[in-house]
Amino acid sequence: MKAGRQPEATPNFEVSDFGGTGSDFLFDLVKLEGRNELPRAFLHRHSYYHILWMCNAQGRHVLDFDSYEIKPYSVFFISPGQIHGWTSTIDASGYAINFSAEFFLQLFPRAEEPADSPFFHIAHTDPVLYLTPEQHAELFPLLLELEKEFKNQQRWRYDVVRSFLQILLIRLRRLHRPHATESVLPRSYSLTRSFKVLIEDHYLEFGSVQDYASLLFVTDRKLNEAVKATTGRTATQLIHDRVLMEAKRLLAQSELNVAEIAYQLNFDDFAYFCRFFKKNVQLTPSEFKKKFSVAFS
Incomplete structure (x- = not known):
């Protein structure tokens, strides 16, 4: 990206x-x-x-x-x-x-x-x-x-x-x-919350957990441990979740085709975007677009 x-x-x-x-x-x-x-x-x-x-x-x-x-x-x-x-x-x-x-x-x-x-x-x-x-x-x-x-x-x-x-x-x-x-330490929650705020601001430009960890002045490992304790997911998964959320929103609501959406989300490789989406959503981008654009048109 x-x-x-x-x-x-x-x-x-x-x-x-x-x-x-x-x-x-x-x-x-x-x-x-x-x-x-x-x-x-x-x-x-x-x-x-x-x-x-x-x-x-x-x-x-x-x-x-x-x-x-x-x-x-x-x-x-x-x-x-x-x-x-x-x-x-x-x-x-x-x-x-x-x-x-x-x-x-x-x-x-x-x-x-x-x-x-x-x-x-x-x-x-x-x-x-x-x-x-x-x-x-x-x-x-x-x-x-x-x-x-x-x-x-x-x-x-x-x-x-x-x-x-x-x-x-x-x-x-x-x-x-x-x-x-949900039974987590507030310290882990606080770090995870800060991480999620940074994801919202930088998910289109930052590609690695290390990018976020550097801004939070912690190691990759410490960030991953906090996120895992708070959400049950890895830091990388949360980054992917945000990118996928934007992909789903654009597929469901915009008139852009799949290739244009991949470009808008900063994927250099259209085929990789399709594989990434299907692996995580169990639908191809085109299948998802058809399903949700019909359901909420």
Whole structure:
């Protein structure tokens, strides 16, 4: 791969268009019913945290190109920057809960601790909770109280909203069953997080783990150990994951052909790009483009 080209931008919602504008946006909550713009089947990103609480729906939710079933009492957790889109074969009912990164830090000041925010932790691989009818019936009144407080617009409403949301997320967290790889040292997590930030900035120009390790002032081995402990994957795999994510996005959303996408991602060898993609995705680039451009056109 060689440096110098930047791919097209994915549609990105900087603030929730349901409420709040610009830097003033902190939080909003809206019903899914009766909104012509929902569901959003096209793949897109948010710059804020996004929770989809499905009271009743039937369909699929594609999140970072993994597909999850949507069914009644599903709760999905989407972090800033993740690519997603969803469909429902019936009129969906439920809520979209949106809050800014600033609001999230007010909720969980120690967000580096995986146990404090498991649904938005980088090592978490199951961004959905399927509640039982009993669990939903127990938690739903909290959501209604949250909605009521937000709509009333009384003094200090954000303080009350923050408290209700924190209680709701903690109650949901109790239902979460952690993976073994999520029990990691904060030090390893911190290094991995810094590595992921660098990947986002340099994945089109840096080709080796050593390039990143040098910027982080650690050895290749130390970086690999931290990443492995935090995510269960190697540092090289995370770099490849980011390149593959961009390849998938371009294949699904752009009008570029496969050769043009390979060039845009700085692959000098078109055939190597095709082998690299198929090895990791189990589909050729053309097969992937056909599958997802049809599903989300």
